Amino acid sequence: MRVLLVDDHALFAKSLSIALCDFPEIDQFSSTKDIKNLENHITTEQPDILLIDINLGGLTNEDGLMLTQHLLKHFPEQKIVILSGYNLPVYHKEAKRIGAKGFISKDVEPDELLHILMAIRNGTTYFPQEKIFIEDLTEGEKKVLELVSTGAKRKEIAKQLFISERTVSNHLQHIFEKLQVGSTVEAVTKAIQIGYISPVK
Template identity: 40%
Template sequence: MKILLFDDHRLFGESLKKLLIESQFVSLCYYVERENDFFRTFREKEFDIILLDINLKNSSEKNGFEILADILSINPDSKVVILSSYDMPIYKKMAFDKGAADFINKSVSMEELVERLKRVLCNKTYYNKIPDVEVLTEREIEILRAICKGDIKKKIAKNLFISERTLYNHIQNIYDKLEVSNTVEAYNKAIKLGYIEPLM
């Protein structure tokens, strides 16, 4: 199979490229670390699978989900696999909802990675392994992050140009969706699901 890998960490990208090429199932692997190089290579050559990270802050103003949408707008038949260190249910759901062929954690072994890529090549995915997650709206995510930062509710309502009553309704909806009862539980659940990036 022919693979195009886009990741902003050169050491990881170059190492993975070398390991993939050593596999008998991979005939070609291009690695790029910049968005412009990625789309130029994507348009000039044909690939069976595209491996794409979510966090591309060192290489692009867009995240992997936005790049995924751009890829599929150019070629809807592209097989895009998200390869990320964030193994969180909400990220998995977002990836599949946006058209990814699979979502693989960077901690997998090379053998498993290749097997998963072979499955993708045969149009098979692991979608049925994703837990049921009720996704928060953009406004709810905005409020959740503000609450978890410690902002007082009056300030949050003012910044969002909504009444405190409306804010409390949003907060209750957030708690209901996350199945929590207070801010501490909401914070912990938000990290687990991927709404808030853990401190690393």
């Protein structure tokens, strides 16, 4: 199996290379930070699995999910798996929506990672089982929630989003209902836990 990793952390890439190359099932493991020439790498190396981190640092203006979506337009048959430390339900769902074949936490043990990658190469998909179901927030609700997390008051939020304070209150009520919480503090806490407020800063 040929594996290509896209990650901005050289130490992680080296560690993963050492771990995976111990397995006879891995014919080739390579990594790259060269986003500009990534399509050429894919064409040349023809990886069975392309592993992409979500947070690519300063390598590109895109995060790993956006990059995945872009690549799948050019390489629709390429099996892409998100390998990330940001193991959050919102990211799992987005990865699945855009056509990735799996989402794997960087906490995974090497032998388990190999098992998952082999299964994906053979046609399955892998996404963590969600223990909670959260109704999707609208874009307007997400914006209100992000501003609430910065400490902004309803009047400030209304001014920034060019909406009325009543609309802000309605958004907050819907957010509370969807996240099953009773306060803005609980809403922000839960939103961080499930990924609506991104830890990638």
